[in-house]
Amino acid sequence: MWYWHNGELVEREKVLIPVEDHGFLYGMGLFETFRTYEFVPFLFDAHWERLMKSLDELWIDFPYTKEEIGTAIQQLCRQNDAPDLYIRLNVSAGVAPLGLYAGRYETPNVTMIVKPLSSEVVPQEKRVEPIPFPRSRPEAAFRLKSHHYMNNILGKRTLQDQGAEGLFADEHGHVVEGLVSNIFWVGPDDMLYTTPLSSGALAGVTRQWVMKHFSVIEQPVTFEELTAAKEIWMTNSIQQVAPVTHYGNLRYPGKDGVRFNEVWAKLVRSIG
Structure with a gap:
């Protein structure tokens, strides 16, 4: 595979980052994960x-324009x-003292x-289960998509x-969020809910898209209260909206959920 590194296409094995980079030494770095559909x-x-x-929050400059990244x-x-x-x-912060x-x-x-992905636009069902220790608190006033993923790996x-x-x-x-996703659920009242950002959840891009196009209530929920949900979905920027089939030992409708299919249909139209 070919990667893009500091302005150039580089074979994966030849990408080099100095060991003095503060992203490597101290976790000072950020990233965005997204996918392409037909380029x-x-x-x-x-x-x-x-x-x-987020870069502004961490005082990290960015030497490329949006157009240059689009071309890359x-x-x-x-x-x-x-x-x-x-x-x-x-974006790894770079070499500093x-x-x-x-x-x-x-x-x-x-x-x-x-890495390559399938061109098929189909829902990918998920199973979810609780993690037995708390989510780490955000690094700043809002959660950054940073290099700090030890909490996730241990989870x-x-x-x-x-x-x-x-x-x-x-x-x-x-409940805050999943290991790699935000969470939505349909309550007993048929309303759509998600956890508030004040809980420490990441302001996910797909989460933002769902909230822009549908009526969503931000509300805290416990693991026990979540068992009353009619549907549960997870959102991220690769699977987009992933319907849940199992929460622990409980079964949920997955891709057969009524509200899920409303959201999925609109998402597919947005992808084009």
Whole structure:
């Protein structure tokens, strides 16, 4: 596979990042994960906006324009002969003096890591189960999509069903989000709900899309209260909206859910 690194297409094995990079040493880095459909990155403007906001929060400069990154995405698709790609746009802060650096990072290492995806637009059902320890609190006023993923990896290890996605709760027992997804559910009143960002949930791009196009109530929920849901879905930028078939030992309608199909139909139209 060919990756894109600091302005150039580079074979995967030849991508190099200095060991003094503060993304490697101290976790000072951010990323966006998205996918292309027939060469077109889905919801790219929203990903770009979130990345720029987060970079500003961490005082990391970004040396490329949105248009330059858009061109690089097209180059990656063509060089890899893959119009449908998983793309991780990664920004590692760059080399700075050893120790806790308080200045601006002016020369980050910017890399796009890719892998091919299926061109089929079909719902991917999921199983979910609770994680037995709390979600770590955000690094800033809002959760950044940062390099800090130890909490997620440790959570993954606790799952009895390694094919499932774990659900994090906060220290008060309220569900926050999944390991790699935001959560939505249909309540007994047929209303659509999601967890509030104040819980520490990531402001996911697909979450944002659902909330823009449908009426959604942000409300805390416990693991026990979630068992009363009629439908549960997980949202992220690769699977988009993934309907849940099992929450622990409980069964849910998955892709047969009525409200899920309303959202999925609109999503497919948006993809084109």
